Amino acid sequence: MTTAQRSISRYLWAAERQATWIPAERLVEDRYHVIAPQLWLDTKPQAPPDIFFPLPHQASAYAHLYQYKLHLPQLHGFCTLKRSGETIEIPLLDNIPVDNEGKLLPSLSEAWSTATPLHQAYWLWQAIDLWAPLAGTGVLSSLIQIENLRVDGWCLRLCELISDRSTGNPKVTLAKLGALWQENLPGAAPEIADRLENLYDKMQAEKASLRDVSRELNKITLERAAQLPLQWQIAGGTDAGATHQHNEDSYYPTPLDLTHDSTGGKIAIICDGIAGHDGGEVASQMAVKLLKIQTQTLFDSLVNSPELVSPEQICNAISAIVRVVNNTITAQNQSQERTELRRMGTTMVMALQVNQRIRNRNSVGNSHEIYIAHVGDSRAYWITPHRCQLLTIDDDIATREVKQGRDLPWHSANRPDAAALTQALGMKPGELIHPTVQRFMAIEDGILLLCSDGLSDRHLVESSWQDYAERILQTEMPLTEAVQSWLALAHRQNGDDNISLVLMSCQVSATDSQIHSSQLVPRHPDDTDADDLEPEPQFRFNRAIYLFLFLTTTLGFGAAIAIAITFFHPEWVDTWRQQLLPSSPQTQLQRQIDRSRAE
Incomplete structure (x- = not known):
């Protein structure tokens, strides 16, 4: 099937309990076909749904949590029905957990008994990671409705956001969540069953700590992931496009970079110089060089660290690196008296496969962590043979309007100024730059795609990924060939812009050949088992990361100045x-x- 032949069905979730009375096969409002209770198929996906301005109160939680759209649905519109003389406004949610055939994905409890211990621990960690943002918007009840939690491979997803007020439980606690897990998730994998039971008990204690729960789940997840092999391949490329004389995009690693790359292909960067700004090409080149230098320092420190560093600390370190790079480009603009359209600027998206060394009984394994940082509208996708997941959210006017609760995603995307950037490197001081940094786990075979908007525009990635995913993962198509093929496709369809992409193919399938060639390090005779290790004092974690931040900021700024002078x-x-x-x-x-x- 070609990309032109594919059509995307729009399945919606009717987020109103009174919608459950509508029987299957009913056609609502001559438009919405009821597939199952609360699951509707939009038979007129090109027509706009009903919307209200200003947006109703129930839209606020979806707006404030828009950045978590990988896990959460978004408000699409409304359907107004009348029942027994009463008008019912039914919120319709998009980006819901269904497969390509419109079947609701398995609930957490349904998938639990057959899941690997790694998947079990990682799903629970994601739920805990969502706790704080959901608490801040009064929708923690979303996490204690077990049927509301669905799994999409490695990813935990929610059907809807449930207001704490609507459930009569304004005080949702960790104890309630621990009791829910204990009751509804029996039969944990034997390898982690005892540790999870202890965790459930701690969650139900009088002074349960969210940080302690998150730390323990993260530790279990990393230790289980480290027992899998991990192989990476990486390739990238760029194209000026059909209508451009020069290319403002820069990327890492180039084929030349790979000939002497010391990271094993585990750092990838795309920077897109802002079109129409003098010096955009120089800014993107500077950003790539500086990000590479500083990220390499962080990469080395984490590989050699004798203790685990938390996701929060690594995210903070990466954010600091991005701000240092931003400040260097900003300082160059100021020194050359560049203002307004003459300012150098660039977007960026960067991926770092962190190799924290986790000691197991027979080896030292890779922690399988992937950190994604971005500013602007360059993107990251995670692709498997069955799904394509957008990991980033563009920093543009359309996103700003949604996050501030003034518009809905599809409507905001149709604004004339929708694609105008709200932030980019080099355009404002570091304290005003807010990079988004996220942690993911490579626990399934997949492809990480980083790209500039020359590839992602016009939904080209979403309409073409199936032509590449399975062939790449089955090694039928080399990465370099896939890169050139995708560049050629974008040249034909999005040729009015520069185009850049980096593909990182991840293999974790435990075949015999992979186990022997994977990145497992023989264990030293003096090493102790991971389960026998005494936890290090927390201040050592903080001291190490603060020292790193100080050194990387100081040294990085010096290196940045040197590079700028050389330029x-x-x-x-x-x-x-x-x-x-x-x-x-x-x-x-x-x-x-x-x-x-x-x-």
């Missing part, structure tokens, strides 16, 4: 070298003799 004033470098470096060893000897005579 714009190479003649200064030659002058300083002549002044600071002696012309020959004999000159140094003569100076020593002169000093001795003077003494």
Whole structure:
């Protein structure tokens, strides 16, 4: 099936309990076909749904939590019905947990008994990771309705957001969640059953700690992931497009970079110089160089760390790196008196496969963590043979209007200024830049795609990924060939812009050949089992990461200045070298003799 032949069905969730009385096969409002209770198929997906401005109160939670759309649905519109003389406004949700055939994905309790211990631990960690943002919007009840929690492979997803007030439970606690898990998730994998039972008990204690629960689940997840093999392949490319004389995109790694790459292909970067801004090409090149330098330092420190560093701390370190790079480009703009459209600017998306070393009984394994950082509208996708998941949210006017509760996603996307950026590197001081940094786990075979908007525009990724996913993962199509094929497709369909992408193919399937060639390190005889390790004091984690942040900011800023000078004033470098470096060893000897005579 070609991309032109594919059509995307729009399945919606009727987020109103009174919608459950509508029987299957009914056609609502001559438009919505009822597939199952609360699950509707929009038979007129090109027509706009009913919407109300200003948006009703129930829209606020979806707006404020829009950045978590990987896990949560979004408000699409409304359907107004009358029953027994009463008008009912039914919120219709998009981006819901259904498969391509419109079948609701398995609930957490349904998938639990056959899941691997790694999937079980990671699903629970994701639920805990959503606790704080859902608490801030008064919808924690969404996590204690077990049928509301669905699983999409590795990813935990919710059918809808449930207001705490609507359930009569304004005080949702960790104890309630722990009791829910204990009752509805029996039969945990034997490898982690005891640890989960202890965790459930701690959650129901009088002074349960969200941080402690998250830390324990993260530890279990990393230890289980480290027992899987992990192989990466990486390839990237760029194309100026059909209508451009030069290319403002930059990316890492290039084929030349891969010939002497010391990271094992585990750092990928796309930077797109802002079109219409003088110096966009220079800004994207600077950003790639600086991000590579500073991220390599972080990468090395994490690989060599004797203790686990939490996702929150790593996210903070990456955010600090992005701000240092931003400040360097901003300082260059100021030194050259660049204002408004003359300012250098660039978007960025970066992926880092963190290799924290987890000790197991027979080896030291990779923690399988992937960190994604982005500013602007360059994107990251996770692709498997069965799904394509957008991991990032564009920093543009359309997103801003949705997050501030003034518009709905589909409606905001049709604004004339929808694609105008709200932030990019080099355009404002670091304290005003808000990079988004997220942690994911590579626990299934998949492909990480980073790209500039030259590839993602016009939904090209969503309409073409199936032509590549299975062939890449089955090694029928080399990554380099896939890159060139996708660039050619974008050149034909999105050729009015520069196009760049990096593909990172991840293999974790435990075949015999992969186990022998995977990145497992033989265990030292003096190493102890991970389960026997005493936890290190928390201040050591904090001290290490704060020290790293200080060093990377200081050294990175110095390196940034050096690179900037090399870019714009190479003649200064030659002058300083002549002044600071002696012309020959004999000159140094003569100076020593002169000093001795003077003494």
